[in-house]
Amino acid sequence: MEKKLNKDNQFEINESQAGCASCPVHNAANLKKLGVDMENWDFVVALAGNPNTGKSTVFNAMTGLHQHTGNWPGKTVTRAEGGFEYGENRYKLVDLPGTYSLLATSLDEEIARDFILFGQPDVTVVVVDATRLERNLNLVLQVLEITHRVVICLNLIDEAERHNITVDHRRLARDLGVPVVPTIARYDEGFEELLAAISEVAAGETQAAPYHVNYNHPKLDQAVSQLVTQIKEAFPQVPNARWVALRLLDGDERIIQAVENGELGDLTYTVADLDSPGVDTVAQKSGIRQ
Amino acid sequence: MISSYEKILKTAQDLRWEIGGDFHEKIMESLYTDASQIADRATTHPGEEPRFDLDRMIDRLVTSRIWGFPLMLLLLTGVFWLTITGANYPSGLIFTLLIEIIHPLLKGVSASIGIPWWIDGVLLDGAYLATAWVVSVMLPPMAIFFPLFTLLEDFGYLPRVAFNLDHIFRRAGAHGKQSLSMTMGFGCNAAGVISTRIIDSPRERLIAIITNNFALCNGRWPTQILIATIFIGTLVPSHLAGLISAVAVVSIALLGVLLTFVVSWALSRTVLKGEVSTFNLELPPYRPPRILRTLYTSVIDRTLVVLWRAVVFALPAGIVLWISSNLLINGVSIAEYLINFLNPFGLLLGLNGVILVAYIVAIPANEIVIPTILMLTVLVSGMTGMGEGSGVMFELESGMMTLDLLRMGGWTLLTAVNLMLFSLVHNPCSTTIYTIYKETGSVKWTTVASLMPVFMGFVITFFTAQIWRLFTG
Numbered sequence: 001m002e003k004k005l006n007k008d009n010q011f012e013i014n015e016s017q018a019g020c021a022s023c024p025v026h027n028a029a030n031l032k033k034l035g036v037d038m039e040n041w042d043f044v045v046a047l048a049g050n051p052n053t054g055k056s057t058v059f060n061a062m063t064g065l066h067q068h069t070g071n072w073p074g075k076t077v078t079r080a081e082g083g084f085e086y087g088e089n090r091y092k093l094v095d096l097p098g099t100y101s102l103l104a105t106s107l108d109e110e111i112a113r114d115f116i117l118f119g120q121p122d123v124t125v126v127v128v129d130a131t132r133l134e135r136n137l138n139l140v141l142q143v144l145e146i147t148h149r150v151v152i153c154l155n156l157i158d159e160a161e162r163h164n165i166t167v168d169h170r171r172l173a174r175d176l177g178v179p180v181v182p183t184i185a186r187y188d189e190g191f192e193e194l195l196a197a198i199s200e201v202a203a204g205e206t207q208a209a210p211y212h213v214n215y216n217h218p219k220l221d222q223a224v225s226q227l228v229t230q231i232k233e234a235f236p237q238v239p240n241a242r243w244v245a246l247r248l249l250d251g252d253e254r255i256i257q258a259v260e261n262g263e264l265g266d267l268t269y270t271v272a273d274l275d276s277p278g279v280d281t282v283a284q285k286s287g288i289r290q
Numbered sequence: 291m292i293s294s295y296e297k298i299l300k301t302a303q304d305l306r307w308e309i310g311g312d313f314h315e316k317i318m319e320s321l322y323t324d325a326s327q328i329a330d331r332a333t334t335h336p337g338e339e340p341r342f343d344l345d346r347m348i349d350r351l352v353t354s355r356i357w358g359f360p361l362m363l364l365l366l367t368g369v370f371w372l373t374i375t376g377a378n379y380p381s382g383l384i385f386t387l388l389i390e391i392i393h394p395l396l397k398g399v400s401a402s403i404g405i406p407w408w409i410d411g412v413l414l415d416g417a418y419l420a421t422a423w424v425v426s427v428m429l430p431p432m433a434i435f436f437p438l439f440t441l442l443e444d445f446g447y448l449p450r451v452a453f454n455l456d457h458i459f460r461r462a463g464a465h466g467k468q469s470l471s472m473t474m475g476f477g478c479n480a481a482g483v484i485s486t487r488i489i490d491s492p493r494e495r496l497i498a499i500i501t502n503n504f505a506l507c508n509g510r511w512p513t514q515i516l517i518a519t520i521f522i523g524t525l526v527p528s529h530l531a532g533l534i535s536a537v538a539v540v541s542i543a544l545l546g547v548l549l550t551f552v553v554s555w556a557l558s559r560t561v562l563k564g565e566v567s568t569f570n571l572e573l574p575p576y577r578p579p580r581i582l583r584t585l586y587t588s589v590i591d592r593t594l595v596v597l598w599r600a601v602v603f604a605l606p607a608g609i610v611l612w613i614s615s616n617l618l619i620n621g622v623s624i625a626e627y628l629i630n631f632l633n634p635f636g637l638l639l640g641l642n643g644v645i646l647v648a649y650i651v652a653i654p655a656n657e658i659v660i661p662t663i664l665m666l667t668v669l670v671s672g673m674t675g676m677g678e679g680s681g682v683m684f685e686l687e688s689g690m691m692t693l694d695l696l697r698m699g700g701w702t703l704l705t706a707v708n709l710m711l712f713s714l715v716h717n718p719c720s721t722t723i724y725t726i727y728k729e730t731g732s733v734k735w736t737t738v739a740s741l742m743p744v745f746m747g748f749v750i751t752f753f754t755a756q757i758w759r760l761f762t763g
Binding site: 052097105106107108111131133134135137138140141142159164165166167168169171172175176186211213214215216217219220223226227230231233234245246248249250251256259260262 | 294295296297298299301302305306308309310313314316317320321322324325326328329330331332333334335487488489490574575577580
């Protein structure tokens with residue numbers, strides 16, 4: 001399958017060459033739900049998003065696990081993990097708590113932020129509620145500042161239809177600069193396309209041109225670029241110096257600490273440390289997990 | 291010489307002063323503006339908004355000042371009424387099969403191949419009967435209650451409950467989100483304690499953790515349902531029995547909510563003083579529940595998990611109980627010593643020694659309170675013909691027989707009411723205590739959260755007993 005970077009749509013598949021083999025439906029048979037078997041994974045995928053957008057439903061559909069789902073915000077406060085196999089690769093999927101932002105003002109936001117930043121997932125899937133696009137995009141834009149390896153799962157499009165809302169996912173993909181896949185997670189629709197998008201981003205086959213927020217603040221821009229130069233000097237590997245600079249200016253304790261102890265220098269897309277806080281075995285034993 | 295790391299931090303600090311204080315707001319503003327522009331470009335609203343918005347109409351009704359609470363009570367009572375009346379028949383069926391048919395069969399086999407009496411006692415009268423009891427009494431109500439509860443949750447009703455309760459929590463000096471962690475506690479307190487992570491202020495989070503125990507959990511619902519059915523349901527004509535029992539259970543659950551408010555209020559005015567923080571509570575759209583999937587997951591995730599936990603703890607408890615009631619010192623069993631020792635204190639509280647021993651045995655799991663009580667009651671009242679020997683954990687087929695047995699053990703309506711109260715207000719189970727320790731990292735707060743409810747339980751049952759005796763002579 002060949003990717004064509006054209007002016008209209010960065011991710012449009014070259015139709016003439018896309019035969020059966022590249023059709024996601026054809027490849028859906030390649031999905032193997034591995035449940036809690038997460039040995040020897042090739043890629044780590046994080047599931048982020050606002051509360052109550054269907055992250056856990058997506059998680060269950062992919063891993064075959066039965067992470068408790070419920071129609072209320074704030075249900076998942078710990079991280080759940082599971083595995084799946086797609087194509088030739090094995091993936092480890094991490095379901096993060098739902099958050100409105102990544103400013104880390106509460107423990108659940110901190111768990112999500114720390115994992116996307118320090119856990120270095122190969123792909124971050126942001127599950128977005130199509131009926132509340134504006135508010136959901138706040139989080140998307142914040143995630144895009146941290147990582148380029150993003151797939152947007154535009155969920156609940158059936159509900160959007162019910163409310164007479166149509167979301168042009170191609171337009172959204174072009175504006176955000178990352179793949180956007182419409183889904184109806186509750187009825188298992190759109191997963192083939194989602195899996196294909198994830199595997200392409202994981203393998204580095206997708207060229208992302210992520211949108212960056214324009215702050216319209218000359219003094220700030222100047223300060224950021226001055227800091228970015230210094231950060232890049234000290235930590236040449238860091239993929240998101242601009243975001244780090246902004247957080248430092250904002251006085252974010254956790255990021256200041258990461259600079260202080262040099263932890264920031266370890267951030268490369270390789271093996272993730274998955275033993276950071278958040279997984280709770282008591283919760284699993286007491287029956288709310290899996 | 292300063293390192294390049296320190297240099298970065300120094301620069302950041304200097305620059306922060308230069309940019310001026312408003313830049314955080316500026317960043318947020320830009321973020322919102324850009325998000326709104328992108329969303330606008332991608333979204334179209336063709337045609338008119340639908341004239342009749344069902345979601346909004348339901349919301350107006352279930353969160354209305356007048357109808358919100360009555361509807362909530364009605365729904366809860368309805369769920370319990372369905373559970374209590376629906377569970378009777380399958381419970382009896384499973385009981386007949388496991389205890390009246392299979393147990394004698396196993397006893398017969400073991401006698402015919404000459405297994406020593408004590409092995410037979412430990413395994414068949416201790417372990418097997420304990421497990422069979424738990425399955426027959428707990429499985430049917432759970433298999434009805436959990437799917438119903440999950441359907442309500444899937445539909446989107448829980449955030450509305452939180453919305454209704456929010457302003458009371460605020461007035462109690464607690465965080466509005468505590469209504470969510472409390473709702474979670476109705477399933478499992480350990481889960482409820484973990485879910486307090488959604489509360490950002492440590493002060494309010496601590497209040498939510500300490501009071502979570504007042505939300506009746508899975509392990510305690512069966513006790514409430516059984517005692518309400520056999521003691522309170524039998525006070526009224528049989529066609530009203532299910533309804534009255536359901537009302538009794540709902541009252542206990544509501545008392546738990548009330549205690550949550552009172553204790554939160556007391557804590558926030560004494561040891562945990564501070565400002566109330568504000569937050570946004572999102573009311574998600576109603577979604578038609580996926581009925582089959584809900585049934586499947588609630589049976590697998592909740593019913594079987596809870597049942598498994600009960601069995602895992604009932605098995606060893608059954609063995610320990612059998613041994614302790616068959617090991618004699620000077621002709622009196624160890625269990626009896628303990629019961630006689632605690633009896634005076636128990637009677638003072640309107641309970642008895644048997645109940646107190648049962649609550650000690652049941653620290654790992656509230657699920658085994660009732661089987662332990664029944665077994666010990668047979669033991670101390672020296673009844674014959676009802677059990678097969680001392681230390682045999684069993685359940686009697688019909689509610690009436692259980693009632694007769696407990697009456698012979700000296701139980702009155704007061705004992706039943708106080709047992710329901712004590713089941714609501716006593717120490718959390720060991721899993722919850724461990725979770726509290728893990729979440730707070732503090733021995734002090736874990737101790738407070740564990741011991742405070744026991745003392746409250748003693749006080750509440752003591753006063754109930756005194757007032758009761760005053761009026762009934």
